[in-house]
Amino acid sequence: MPVGELKKKDEQVLMEAEKAVEDYRESFENKNIQEALDNAVELARIGDRYLSEQEPWNNEDIRKETIHVSLQIIRALAATLYPFTPEASEKIADMLNISIHSTAGVDELMDPLIGGLEPGHELGEREILFEKIDTSEHRDETEEEKDNMENEFNKDTVSFEDFQEMDIRTGKVQKVEEHPNADKLYKIQVDVGEATLQTCAGLKNFYEPEDLEGKDVVVLANLEPTKLRGEKSECMMLAAESENGEAVSLLQSDKDVEEGSAIK
Numbered sequence: 625m626p627v628g629e630l631k632k633k634d635e636q637v638l639m640e641a642e643k644a645v646e647d648y649r650e651s652f653e654n655k656n657i658q659e660a661l662d663n664a665v666e667l668a669r670i671g672d673r674y675l676s677e678q679e680p681w682n683n684e685d686i687r688k689e690t691i692h693v694s695l696q697i698i699r700a701l702a703a704t705l706y707p708f709t710p711e712a713s714e715k716i717a718d719m720l721n722i723s724i725h726s727t728a729g730v731d732e733l734m735d736p737l738i739g740g741l742e743p744g745h746e747l748g749e750r751e752i753l754f755e756k757i758d759t760s761e762h763r764d765e766t767e768e769e770k771d772n773m774e775n776e777f778n779k780d781t782v783s784f785e786d787f788q789e790m791d792i793r794t795g796k797v798q799k800v801e802e803h804p805n806a807d808k809l810y811k812i813q814v815d816v817g818e819a820t821l822q823t824c825a826g827l828k829n830f831y832e833p834e835d836l837e838g839k840d841v842v843v844l845a846n847l848e849p850t851k852l853r854g855e856k857s858e859c860m861m862l863a864a865e866s867e868n869g870e871a872v873s874l875l876q877s878d879k880d881v882e883e884g885s886a887i888k
Contacts, residue, residue: 628686628688628689628692629689630689630692630693631686631689633678634689634690634692634693637670637674637693637697638693638696638697640670641667641670641671641696641697641700644663644664644666644667644670645663645667645700645704647659647663647666648660648663648664648667648704651663657707660704660707661708663704664701664704664705664708667697667700667701667704668701670697671694671697671698671701674690674693674694674697675690675694678690680694692741692743695720695741695747696740696741698716698720699716699720699722699740699741701716702716702717702720702722702724703724706724712753712754715751715753716753718748718749719747719748719749719750719751719753720741720747720748721745721746721747721748722740722741789846790844790846791844791845791846791886792842792843792844792845792862792886792887793816793817793842793843793845793883793884793885793886793887794816794817794840794841794842794843794876794877794881794882794883794884794885794887795814795815795816795817795821795840795841795842795843795845795859795861795883795884796814796815796838796839796840796841796883797812797813797814797815797836797837797838797839797841797861798813798814798815798820798837799812799813799837800812800813800833800836800837801833803824803852803853803855804854804855805853805854805855806824806852806853807828808826808828808829809824809825809826809828809852809853809855810824810825810827810828810831810833810836811824811855812824812825812836812861814841814843814859814861815883815884816843816845816859816883816884817882817883817884817885818884821843821845821858821859822855822856822857822858822859823843823857823858823859823860823861824852824853824855824856824857825860825861827863827872827874829872830871830872831874839874839876840876840877841861841862841874841875841876842861842862842874842875842876842877842887843859843860843861843862844859844860844862845859846859847859847860861874861875862874862875863875
């Protein structure tokens, strides 16, 4: 463990590292494991940024101080990562020639985590902790998966002729009633220009009746009539729905057009 005269920047980095360690302890005490891991990763970022900026391999005049600070951070990192990667942490401890005490939980981890290595401390044998991973093959697989997804997206298509058979037009909601046999459905009358059609729509969790009456909508007007819980449904108001189903928004034209105007 080299000894040197710490500069202002060195002391500032150690203070940042100590703050990350304190946040880590607090997260563990609050049983917030994910946040504790984030704090440990932040500690690693602090050390990586410091080492990259100092470049001790090019700056011999600050090399001792930089190595001293970096080893202190690595020691703290070994302890804070122990609950998540114990094997890697033990390897780091061996290279630093220290022990990680963890039998009684986080409070028994080395204390203090920052500043625990004294100048002159003899280090252990160094080894490569993680082998570098070649990501080129994974990148090729990712691109292939992306292409497959794009192909899947366009797999189930409809012909233009089939699309032309759909009578999609603008409409205006005339009347909204409670469905007598379904808690989540409205019975809605929609003016589609040439006629007023009835639809049963599951919009009770998203719209109040007064919000729907008079609303401009987009309607599939030639849907095959069916009965939903005993009530006729002969058209469909089109809507966008979030992936989790927690948000629904009825489609409508952005300009005033007559009811029954064709959507092409």
